[in-house]
Amino acid sequence: MSQDKSQKFGFETRMIHAGAQPEPVTGARQTPIHQNTSYVFHDAEHAASLFNLQTFGFIYSRLTNPTVAVLEERIASLEDGRGSTCCASGHAAQLLAFFALMEPGDSFIASNRLYGGSITQFGKTFKKFDWRVKFVDVDDPQNVRDALTPDCKAIFVESLANPGGVISDLEALSNIAKDAGIPLIVDNTMATPYLCRPFEWGADLVVHSTTKFLSGNGTSLGGCVVDSGNFDWAQNDKFPGLAAPEPAYHGLNFYETFGDMAFTTHAHAIGLRDLGSTMAPMNAFQTILGCETLALRMERHCENAKKVAEFLEGHPAVAWVSCAALPSSPYHALAQKYMPKGAGSVFTFGVKGGYDAGIKVVESCEIFSHLANIGDARSLILHPASTTHRQLSEEQQNAAGAGPDVIRLSIGLETLDDLIADLDQAISNA
């Protein structure tokens, strides 16, 4: 399907304008917050057309909402995708992405280096739907090929992995996915579309926790699934929800009816309708504001993070630093290929005193906030093994780069010297 994918406008123009024309009735220029549940039909016929998906329009905000729709188009545009579906959180986005692809008994392959919460969601909670995950070390693509089975419906990786410094070889992984006739799903939360555009490397779906850099200010939970529109859902019989008559929508065949809009239509009309994990309009608004400054913020996030990483690498009390922006990183070459504008602002390090000294550093910071989030304007610090990656076994923690001595930083937008001074005093204290 040859939709015109050419980019007419630059990234910065799209981060401010995409999806948001002036409100047609009042002329309001900033996107109104449609704090509203339901929408009046013209008549019974109009209502029927809307419920049959025969016309575009709003029914009920569990499915679509005008403010949320602006954010959806904004993110779809920034990723250069066909469409996107926003939802309540990054975890909701992951559930929504797999919901369209998986039947009970199906499996998927995921990197063993993911945000700890994702490892738990996939490995423990998805099991209750009889969805099976195989975690593999994706650094060697052969491991992924070896793990493929006929019931495997997707490959899932993080472009830049949480907690730190690991970058997935998206091009190699997308070739494997293509050969297997399954989509590559990339969590692009840590890189954002400013630093990395997974669709350009062959990914088929992108998921985001918009909670992080896209909102950028720690105000709003949110998630998003972006569809590239490039995957042929009818190339095999693996995806009946999208390419066969869908019993949850009176036998509608979504791919035949909506073509490259099938995934996003399905994710709203069935995914959000039945899972109910809708994004709140106020959260969409806050995230829209965040998107407006994304490029500027990411540049500074990356610049500050690289300088802090260099400082730590030269610090006598620091045992190691894992940050793909540093030439010493084994992922430095991949960083230059996939995110040449910068390797993000979340990375890890360890101090020579191990676990106890690490805890001490975390507790001694004055400017760095000790909390479980990333991608805030504020700098953040955390000990993953005792928090975000706590539910994992020690083996899983080590595999995920969240072993006992690991400290995670999310470098914010404060004055660089203040951040370095704060870490310096905290390390000396430890």
Add this chain to the structure above:
Amino acid sequence: MSEKIDHDSYSDAYLRTLLNSVKSVAVVGASPNWNRPSYFVMKYLQDKGYRILPVNPRATGEEILGEKVYASLAEIPGDFDMVDIFRNSEVAGTVTDEAVELAGSKNIKAIWMQLTVRNDDAAARAEAAGLQVVMDRCPKIEFGRLNSELSWGGFNSKVISAKRRKVRIG
């Protein structure tokens, strides 16, 4: 026609002008089933004020959306502006030739081939006869995209504008 149309990438202006100039659309391959793609498109275009004229030899004698179904383009009484083709690319060629044949007597101005339907030879013949051609696109999607309605579903319309939009409604 002097301007050469690039069928790999239509400009928004080309599609907008075409959709704004057309008032009646003969839909070849029109299905009477509510959950078929052609029905979706006819319903939407009708809601937006277009007259739709369904063509399907296997559904003659029936009505679709209140409109009589014709066996062929030639059987439609009176003029119509555009032919929208829901048939495979090869058959689309035959339908296009029929439309070119009838263009003078029925005032046909444009041929539209649906998503996945593309026949460049037939398009060249139609353009030589002075008709406008769009291939591998859906008029519902393009109308919705150019009028900000596609955006309501979270789609990337690629339209950026600081102007207050005017929606063309029925």
